[in-house]
Amino acid sequence: MSFEQQVIIVGGGPVGMGLAIDLGQRGIRVVVVEKYLEPQPIPKGQNLTQRTMEHFHAWGAEKELRAARTIPKEYGIGGMTSYGTLLGDYHYDWLQREIVRPYYFTDNERLPQYATEAVLRKRAAELTTVEFLYGYAVTDVQDGVAGVSVKVENRETRATKWLSGRFVVGCDGSTSTVRERAGMTQTSRDHNRLMALLVFRSTELHELLARYPGKSFYNVLSPELHGYWLFFGRVNLGNSWFFHAPVPIGTTVENFDFDAYLHKAVGTKFSIEYDYRGLWQLRIAIADHYRKGNVFIAGDAAHSHPPYGGYGVNSGFEDARNLGWKLAAELNGWAGAGLLDSYDAERRPVFESTARDFIETSIRVDGEFLANHDPKRDREAFEAAWSARAKGTAGEVGSFAPNYDGSPVVCGNSGAQPTALGNHEHAARAGHHLSPLSLVDGTNVYERLGAGFALLSFGADQHDVEDFRQAAEALRIPLAVVDGLTSQHLSRYGVQLVLVRPDQFVCWTADKLSCPADTILRKVIGKEFQA
Ligand SMILES: Cc1cc2nc3c(=O)[nH]c(=O)nc-3n(C[C@H](O)[C@H](O)[C@H](O)COP(=O)(O)OP(=O)(O)OC[C@H]3O[C@@H](n4cnc5c(N)ncnc54)[C@H](O)[C@@H]3O)c2cc1C
Numbered sequence: 001m002s003f004e005q006q007v008i009i010v011g012g013g014p015v016g017m018g019l020a021i022d023l024g025q026r027g028i029r030v031v032v033v034e035k036y037l038e039p040q041p042i043p044k045g046q047n048l049t050q051r052t053m054e055h056f057h058a059w060g061a062e063k064e065l066r067a068a069r070t071i072p073k074e075y076g077i078g079g080m081t082s083y084g085t086l087l088g089d090y091h092y093d094w095l096q097r098e099i100v101r102p103y104y105f106t107d108n109e110r111l112p113q114y115a116t117e118a119v120l121r122k123r124a125a126e127l128t129t130v131e132f133l134y135g136y137a138v139t140d141v142q143d144g145v146a147g148v149s150v151k152v153e154n155r156e157t158r159a160t161k162w163l164s165g166r167f168v169v170g171c172d173g174s175t176s177t178v179r180e181r182a183g184m185t186q187t188s189r190d191h192n193r194l195m196a197l198l199v200f201r202s203t204e205l206h207e208l209l210a211r212y213p214g215k216s217f218y219n220v221l222s223p224e225l226h227g228y229w230l231f232f233g234r235v236n237l238g239n240s241w242f243f244h245a246p247v248p249i250g251t252t253v254e255n256f257d258f259d260a261y262l263h264k265a266v267g268t269k270f271s272i273e274y275d276y277r278g279l280w281q282l283r284i285a286i287a288d289h290y291r292k293g294n295v296f297i298a299g300d301a302a303h304s305h306p307p308y309g310g311y312g313v314n315s316g317f318e319d320a321r322n323l324g325w326k327l328a329a330e331l332n333g334w335a336g337a338g339l340l341d342s343y344d345a346e347r348r349p350v351f352e353s354t355a356r357d358f359i360e361t362s363i364r365v366d367g368e369f370l371a372n373h374d375p376k377r378d379r380e381a382f383e384a385a386w387s388a389r390a391k392g393t394a395g396e397v398g399s400f401a402p403n404y405d406g407s408p409v410v411c412g413n414s415g416a417q418p419t420a421l422g423n424h425e426h427a428a429r430a431g432h433h434l435s436p437l438s439l440v441d442g443t444n445v446y447e448r449l450g451a452g453f454a455l456l457s458f459g460a461d462q463h464d465v466e467d468f469r470q471a472a473e474a475l476r477i478p479l480a481v482v483d484g485l486t487s488q489h490l491s492r493y494g495v496q497l498v499l500v501r502p503d504q505f506v507c508w509t510a511d512k513l514s515c516p517a518d519t520i521l522r523k524v525i526g527k528e529f530q531a
Helices: 016-025 050-060 062-067 096-105 113-125 179-180 203-211 258-264 312-331 339-373 379-399 463-477 487-491 518-523
Strands: 004-010 030-034 078-083 091-094 131-132 136-145 146-156 160-170 186-201 215-221 230-234 239-245 273-287 295-297 400-403 420-421 453-457 480-481 497-500 506-510
Touching: 004 146, 004 312, 016 030, 016 113, 016 312, 030 136, 050 062, 050 096, 062 096, 062 113, 078 379, 091 379, 096 379, 113 131, 113 506, 136 160, 136 179, 146 230, 160 179, 160 312, 179 295, 186 258, 230 518, 239 258, 239 273, 273 339, 312 339, 339 400, 339 420, 339 453, 379 400, 453 463, 453 506, 463 487, 463 497, 463 518, 506 518
Parallel strands: 004 030, 004 160, 030 131, 078 215, 160 295, 453 480
Antiparallel strands: 078 091, 136 146, 146 160, 186 239, 186 273, 215 230, 230 239, 400 420, 453 497, 497 506
16 A cells, blocks of 8 residues: 555545545545544534535435434424423424525435544545544644655554645644644633533433423533533434533542433432543644644544534534545646635635624523523513523524635635635625536436536537637636526526536626636636635
8 A cells, every 4th residue: 555645634534534535535645643443432523514425425425324314304403492491381383494505406414423523434434535643642743845744653553654745634632732733823702601511311311301202412501601502412313412611620530420410400319321431621722723734633623612503523524525625736837826725715714703793692692691580580571581592492403504705715805804604695606615506307416516616507508608618628627517497496596597507606796798708717716716
């Protein structure tokens, strides 16, 4: 086996394996270095959005992922919020992702992260371009002009060796060795909260929750916690659970009564058998840059945060999807000089917005609600505020619409800034995710996009389409032209020409070319951008 790889991926968790597939499918030679032989059995990262499932579709692993689900489809994977205790008098549906379903090609999903990782490992193993070093830990990274060297250690024999590659991507989680060895700094906001993570079995809890059919995750707002959550999630239907919540500073696994804490959170006693008990610090940390020379970071290595709202693994997968095509473009020789830097320019502000506008906002808003409303003090006012919250839950899902408006590699709104805040629309907008579209032959436009750029033409001038074809050929950009689309389609997207990137974000729209296609293509592959 040759270790002369184009990309070395450190960490074969969900993000590293997703990136390996993305690159491997594009013909890039990749090695994944992962310290564990098997995925670790902690059921985190369960809540997978519709957007994440679009990635799985693109990675050829959607069917397999759905088959690995641990909660039967007919049971449902909804969420709910309750007040005081899990069995308290007040509750409403929460994180109803079905609200945004029309804007994505495929359904959301829910399964434990280790099950997701197993599916990804299997899919990656099918690609001849991807090699694996399981049971190896990366201990050092050195960057040079021509590429990177990465030191790996066999965890059993302690033998070490150096791998060389053109680029390295640290997908090695929040304590990233790659980030640290490459000297990439991060800024963190410590919430000064110690959190417990418990994994346990209890059929009694399942029976108690029979009153909430179709729910798989539960968020309890307790006045004592000032907006930090008591969070329960199902692992397997009927018996297994995970739970996370703040515990007093100084708590250890030995000195704390977890049974009593769980009973209080639920509001009654029930039997518990623990599989795992652990502690972690609640903080938000974001790397100051996602790239340094030939070193990149993605997923939790670039941004770590509490699992409030299911933003972690989903954001990490989007990092992989954003970086995958750009690295491949560079290695295949058609990227502009600024394309790789656009990864940081697009993904970092989106995560900063995710942390600020969603994760920390939800903690603050919940804290304010609990401080201002108490049914014991004023039942009527509490119930009015509770019902307003219940009606407003669609807002969080609806306004989470990461977009690259103002990105240096997107045409259009140059005054804007990439952000996670937005709205969902079918209209094609430069910088925004492409809405799906059913075609008369029963397929979806998502199935016609191909792996490179795609130009959707809704009865546009054939000269314009031809101009794009020729410019793409000259620049060696893979471009699929999807034409023969009807006027009904035009009304959905609202424009006759839509240029879509390999990660399914729109990067230019118009009814007619007002400048040469070459100018547009140069912009979207980073030929005009310098960080
Ligand atoms: C309780 C809990 C619940 C969560 N729920 C959700 C949720 O519902 N939705 C959601 O989106 N997110 C959720 N998250 C967050 C999610 O789990 C993380 O965002 C996700 O694991 C990040 O994936 P990653 O691949 O970036 O990092 P990790 O999952 O941390 O993977 C890193 C990989 O790198 C390997 N590694 C580390 N160091 C080295 C090294 N030096 N050499 C070689 N290999 C190395 C590790 O073994 C690991 O396999 C939750 C997190 C927790 C704790």
